[in-house]
Amino acid sequence: MNNFSGLKKNNDFRAVYRKRRSKADKYFVMYILENGLDINRLGISVSKKVGNSVIRHRLARLIREVFRLHGDKFNSGLDIVVVARESANPRNNTEEKALKFKDVERSLIRLSGIHKIYGNCISK
Numbered sequence: 001m002n003n004f005s006g007l008k009k010n011n012d013f014r015a016v017y018r019k020r021r022s023k024a025d026k027y028f029v030m031y032i033l034e035n036g037l038d039i040n041r042l043g044i045s046v047s048k049k050v051g052n053s054v055i056r057h058r059l060a061r062l063i064r065e066v067f068r069l070h071g072d073k074f075n076s077g078l079d080i081v082v083v084a085r086e087s088a089n090p091r092n093n094t095e096e097k098a099l100k101f102k103d104v105e106r107s108l109i110r111l112s113g114i115h116k117i118y119g120n121c122i123s124k
Contacts, residue, residue, distance in 0.1 A: 004071050007043030007079055016043065016081045023114045027088040027099065028063075030111040031081040040074055042067050043081040051089045055098075059084050062104040070109065075117045082108065 007013065016033045023030055035041060044063050046056040063082050067074075074080075090098040112118035 004040045004042045004067050007041040013043055016079050023111050025107055027107050029083040032115050033079045035079045040078045046084040049086050050084050066105045066108045
């Protein structure tokens, strides 16, 4: 079951950023904030520094897909904002290849585990 909805308003994004609960890795920064609701809300930010619109939209789709597939394993009542870093751009990536779904999935699940918001799963 997917218990995520979209985080759309600028004020909602700002509230999550102000709390400053963030963890980062090579490709993404993940911010979290408890929202007091029964559902999670996901916000995705991919700036023009990452790449052109094709690359930005592809990354956003991959991020949404990870949360769609693993949505039932996340704690409820969270606002989650994922910010893609410039290193997520294939041209800036040392391997010179576009990020694959497994790379995005591994990175986001790892960050969620560090935040302690990802449960009900066996660690790999």
